[in-house]
Amino acid sequence: MKELSYHSYRNFTKLKGIYHSRMSSMLLRARRIRANRFSFILSTKTILKRSYSVPNEDILNSHPPVWGYQKPTKFGLPDYTPQQLYNRASQAPLMRLIESYRRHAHRSASLDPLSLAPRPPVPALDPRRYGFKLSSDFLSSKLPLNHQSSLLPDQSVPIISERDESEIYNVDGLLGMGPLAQSNDHRFSLDQIIQRLQQVYCGRIAYEFMHLPVKQI
Incomplete structure (x- = not known):
């Protein structure tokens, strides 16, 4: 009986030692995790404090304007070149067509995701109305x-200058052609100009801005 109790005591002390060693290792691991979390919080606070100390304008201007913010450009007169002024004066029908898209094309924008609702007629976007x-x-x-x-x-009404669909137009100062403007030529056909107008003003987003007194963004 004494021998059994002795062995039991040895096993108990052995288990007790294992328990204490495991508990100490777990406590040490918990302390390390807590210390790492505390150091992470301190480093995060330091980074945030440094970032908040930088003026907002420096943050916004530190990268190219790809986050929706653009540096304000200084507006000066004249805001056009002689070539742009000539293009506007010599291509008045095209200028009227572009202005008509900016004024009326929001009514024909593709706002129905399922394309079930028919788009309302917008006859002001017909190029034939402008010669x-x-x-x-x-x-x-x-x-x-x-x-x-x-x-x-009425066909009997004489048109001052009738333009054909195959004619090439210089859109410098009239319309930005986006990816199509790969060079400084600025010369495009009526087909390319209408495609660009429909892409910009008749897409998934409707732009209604011509009624605003100040159109500079």
Whole structure:
């Protein structure tokens, strides 16, 4: 009986030692984790404190304007070149067509994600209203049906300058062509110009801004 109790005592002390060693290792690990968390919090606070000490303008201007913020440009007069002024004066029908897209194209924007609702007719976007002579093939392939006007000026009324769909236009000072403007030529066909206008003003976002007194963003 004494021998059994002795062995039991040895086993108990052995288990007790294992328990204490494991508990001490667990406590040491917990202290290390707590110390790491505390150091992480301190480093995070230091980083935030340093970042908040930097002026907001320096943060916004430290990278190219790709986050929705653009550096304000100084506005000065004249805000056009002689070539741009000539393009606006010599291509008045094209200028009127572009202004019509900026004023009315939001009514024809693709706002229905399922494309179930028909788009309302916007006859102001028909280039023929501004003196452009377009073929039936061009109308059916390049111009949406709701952009075609059924009420056109009387053919007996003389048009000062009738422009053909194959003519090339210099859009410098009239319209930004985006990715299409790979060079400084600024010369595009009517098909390319209408595609660009429909892409910008008749896409998934509607822009209604021509009524604003100040249009500079």
